[in-house]
Amino acid sequence: MSDMATPRFQRTANRFRRGSACALGALALWAHVAHADDTATPKSAQQQAQSWADIARLPDFWQGTWQSISPIADDFSTPPDYTPSARDYIQHYKPAEDSPFTNCKPLGMPFVQNIGGMPMKFFQSPGMIALYIESSGMTRFIHTDGRQHTEQPNPSYLGESIGHWEGDTLVVDTTGLDRDTVFQMGRDQRALVQGDHSPIAGVIFGPHGPNLRIVERMRLVDFNTLEIQTTLFDDTVFNQPYALPARRFIRGIERRNEPQEWACTDNRDYLDPVTGKLELNVKDKAENR
Amino acid sequence: MDDAEHAAPTYGKQAFMINMQRRTVRPWKLAVVALAALWTQAVDAHHSFGKFDMTKLVTVSGTVREWTWANPHTWLIVIVKKANGTTEQWALVGSSPNMMSRWGWNAADIKVGDKVVVDIHPGRDGTAIGSLQTVFLNNGKVLADPAGSTGQALAGGPSQLPTKPQGQPYK
Numbered sequence: 001m002s003d004m005a006t007p008r009f010q011r012t013a014n015r016f017r018r019g020s021a022c023a024l025g026a027l028a029l030w031a032h033v034a035h036a037d038d039t040a041t042p043k044s045a046q047q048q049a050q051s052w053a054d055i056a057r058l059p060d061f062w063q064g065t066w067q068s069i070s071p072i073a074d075d076f077s078t079p080p081d082y083t084p085s086a087r088d089y090i091q092h093y094k095p096a097e098d099s100p101f102t103n104c105k106p107l108g109m110p111f112v113q114n115i116g117g118m119p120m121k122f123f124q125s126p127g128m129i130a131l132y133i134e135s136s137g138m139t140r141f142i143h144t145d146g147r148q149h150t151e152q153p154n155p156s157y158l159g160e161s162i163g164h165w166e167g168d169t170l171v172v173d174t175t176g177l178d179r180d181t182v183f184q185m186g187r188d189q190r191a192l193v194q195g196d197h198s199p200i201a202g203v204i205f206g207p208h209g210p211n212l213r214i215v216e217r218m219r220l221v222d223f224n225t226l227e228i229q230t231t232l233f234d235d236t237v238f239n240q241p242y243a244l245p246a247r248r249f250i251r252g253i254e255r256r257n258e259p260q261e262w263a264c265t266d267n268r269d270y271l272d273p274v275t276g277k278l279e280l281n282v283k284d285k286a287e288n289r
Numbered sequence: 290m291d292d293a294e295h296a297a298p299t300y301g302k303q304a305f306m307i308n309m310q311r312r313t314v315r316p317w318k319l320a321v322v323a324l325a326a327l328w329t330q331a332v333d334a335h336h337s338f339g340k341f342d343m344t345k346l347v348t349v350s351g352t353v354r355e356w357t358w359a360n361p362h363t364w365l366i367v368i369v370k371k372a373n374g375t376t377e378q379w380a381l382v383g384s385s386p387n388m389m390s391r392w393g394w395n396a397a398d399i400k401v402g403d404k405v406v407v408d409i410h411p412g413r414d415g416t417a418i419g420s421l422q423t424v425f426l427n428n429g430k431v432l433a434d435p436a437g438s439t440g441q442a443l444a445g446g447p448s449q450l451p452t453k454p455q456g457q458p459y460k
Contacts, residue, residue, distance in 0.1 A: 069440035104361070116440055118387050134387060137360075198339065252444040256391045266359035268382070278339055282366075282380035282418055 043126070051126030059168045059220050061122040064253035065134075066226050068116030072199040074244050076187040081239040086206070090186055093204050104264035108157035108181025109174055110214050110230060112136050119252055121259045129163055129170070137262035142172050149175050157181055159214070169219040175211070183208040185237055209236030224251045341410040341420040343437075348456035349379055349419070353403045358386050358396035365421060367405060372460040381409055383421040388435045392447050398432060399424070408456040425454060 043051070082090065107115060118134035127145035132138075142163040153160040153176025160176040185206035213233040221227050229246040232238060268281040351369035363383035370376050383389065386396065399405065404427050409419030421434040433447045442448070 067440045067444040117385065117443065119444070135385075250440060250444055256446065257444055260387045260390070262360055262385070262387055264360050266357060266364070267361055268364065269362075280340060280380065280382065280418060 048126060055124055055126065058124075058165065059170075060223070061129075061170070061218070061220070061226065062124060064251045065119035065121045065257045065259055066249035067119045067252055067257065068114075068247065069250050070114075070116070070247040072114050072116060073187060073201075073203045074114065074184055076184075077189075077245075080186065080237075080242045082186075083235070083237060083239055086185060086237040089206050090204055093188075093206070095188070095202070095204075103270075104267050105180070106136050106138055106157045109140075109159050109177055110232070111182035111184060112138070112158070113216075113228065113230070113247070114184070118262065119257055119259060120249070132259050134259050134262050137264070142170075149173070155179065155210075166217075169217050172214075172216040172218065174214040174216070177208065177212050177214075179207065179210065181208070183212070206237070209234045211235070221248070225249070226251070340412055340414070340418065342413050343410050343420070345411055346408055346422065346456035347411045347419070347459050348406060348408050348454040349381075349459045350404070350406045351379065353399055353401050353405055354378065356396075356399040356401065360385050360387070363389065363421075365399065365405075365407065365424070367407065369417075369459065377417050379409075379417045379419060381407060381419045381421050383434050384436045388443060389432075391443065392433060392435045394432050398426065398430065403427065406454050408451075408454050423451060423455070 106112070112133055112135070115135045120131055120133045120135075123130040123132070124144075127143065129142040129144055131140040131142065133140065138158060140158045140161055142161040144163045144165075146164070147162060149160060149162060155176055155178040157178050157180070159174040159181075161172050161174045163170055163172040165171070183206060184203055185208075186204040188202040188204060211234065215231045215233065217229045217231075219227055226249040227246045228249070229244065231241050231243045233241045270279055270281060271277070272279045349367060349369050351367040353365065354368050355364065355366035357364040363386055365381040365383060367379045367381060368376055369379055386394070406425040407419075407421065408423040408425075409421060412418040420436065422436075423434065424432045426432070431450050431452065433450055435443055435447070
């Protein structure tokens, strides 16, 4: 998807550089077409009041925040039906001494939902649910206005998310993910029996395909417990969609559990390009961001 | 974790300090906590534990040279005077300020020039680096790093705090 988008942008850029009148004309036409697609009309006060009333009847995801109580890594205890290329990748996978967290780049979906340590918070307004994930300082925007996915969403770290309610379950469908998002492809179970306490011991991180689609089913188990069950659709990795076990979150309503700002400004971990090992820059502040 | 903690409506600095003084901790309890920290799934994975020997606990004492309250990690740089008269600079990495603030830390708790005693998990490579576990301030305040805690403990706040350093003294 993103591969296909690049040449078009390059072509447009090249034309623009040449500065021909023809190119400017084409650009103007293009801009016109883009706008024609975007015909939103404001809701009346009455319609808006009705939307808020509808929202009020939904399951209460909204009070307080949610802290992950599940392990960071997914355990992949049911072996996925891997594609040959994924199988090959896993066979040759050498776990890095560390993890993909050696810079301030966002983790992105799906792993941003795994990381925990800090709470997340749901907000809602008519047509949209926002999910602030403190551990990356980022907010997922989940459209609940009944729209379909755009044909070719621009790649982003959190993707394009569309949600709908099936009874008391919020089903969130996400596409349009940047190739750089952190993706757990599997887990080497052998690495786990050695008593390694690292939360990402045995995790096999790998590239996902451009058409990775993530479907999350979010529901309250009880007032204090939220469950998110995620299914991964990626035919470059799995022959069949892979359903992960549900992750659980506990509600925190105390002030200490309120969401906070999280900005990555001073990361001193880096991977040594020569040895491939994780090092700490303990001499200079924030040399490697 | 303590249910009463979960129900507490606020968890300000005052409450934190009062709770701390009230608690006495038996060594076996600390051992249980240490084991739990090792065997439960650690939650702060921004932080790689690969560099540090999490089975070792060392106590370093010194003067604060730098205290950086920033994400993804806090950094406490301490000048340690050794028994032989030489000095060493120790670089100690802590959790995210977000997690620490929920466990009663405040950026203003530590200042350059402060004398501190710190329990750390030392670097595996023998260099002067460490992963913070507990900081003992001159004013008696004890601050525990939440790294490696369960989600329940992170949401509930620390329930077990040592009153004195637990590590092997570094000389």
